[in-house]
Structures are given as structure tokens and as C-alpha cells.
Amino acid sequence: MVNEGSRHLKRLVNDYESGTSKFDKRGEALFIAYHNNAIVGVCGLNQEPQENKEKVGRARRLYVSSKLRRFGVGQSLMDAVISEARKNFNILSQKSPSS
Numbered sequence: 655m656v657n658e659g660s661r662h663l664k665r666l667v668n669d670y671e672s673g674t675s676k677f678d679k680r681g682e683a684l685f686i687a688y689h690n691n692a693i694v695g696v697c698g699l700n701q702e703p704q705e706n707k708e709k710v711g712r713a714r715r716l717y718v719s720s721k722l723r724r725f726g727v728g729q730s731l732m733d734a735v736i737s738e739a740r741k742n743f744n745i746l747s748q749k750s751p752s753s
Contacts (some may be wrong), residue, residue: 710744
């Protein structure tokens with residue numbers, strides 16, 4: 655998956671392993687999509703650190719395997735993020751893909 659130009663996926667793993675982002679703060683979650691017992695997509699929900707407010711969430715590191723793009727996997731992941739965000743945040747932002 656990392657070879658498909660998705661360096662942010664590697665950053666997700668590095669941030670998790672280093673403790674920078676473990677998706678364990680209030681309202682945070684990590685969603686994983688599976689197909690045939692294989693991970694085909696991920697998307698995280700974090701508190702927005704730059705806002706310094708707990709009521710702002712951020713969708714992060716959305717990734718869908720190139721083989722399953724255009725089949726609704728990304729939409730399903732974002733639907734799950736939005737649904738969860740509504741429980742804890744007043745605003746949901748999405749950081750640019752370059753971050």
C-alpha cells in the first residue's frame with residue numbers, strides 16, 4: 655500500500671508507534687475497512703491540535719487501496735468518521751493531503 659504514493663499511510667503508522675497520534679483522546683477513533691480479510695482502507699479521527707479546542711475534530715490519513723477505489727470504501731469510512739465526530743465535536747475539518 656505504501657508504494658502507491660501514500661506516504662501519509664506510513665506516517666500514520668509512525669505517529670502511532672511514536673505515541674504522537676494513538677487515536678486515544680476523547681472522541682478520537684481509527685476506522686479500518688476490510689475486504690476478504692485484508693485491510694483495504696483507513697481513516698482516522700483526531701482532536702484538532704492546532705485549534706487548541708476539544709470541540710474541533712479532524713479527519714486524517716484517509717486511504718483506500720487503489721484496487722478498491724470507486725467502490726464506496728472511502729465514502730463508508732468518511733460516513734463512519736462523520737457519525738462518530740457528531741458525538742464529540744462541533745466542527746469536523748480535514749487537513750490537506752500534503753500533511
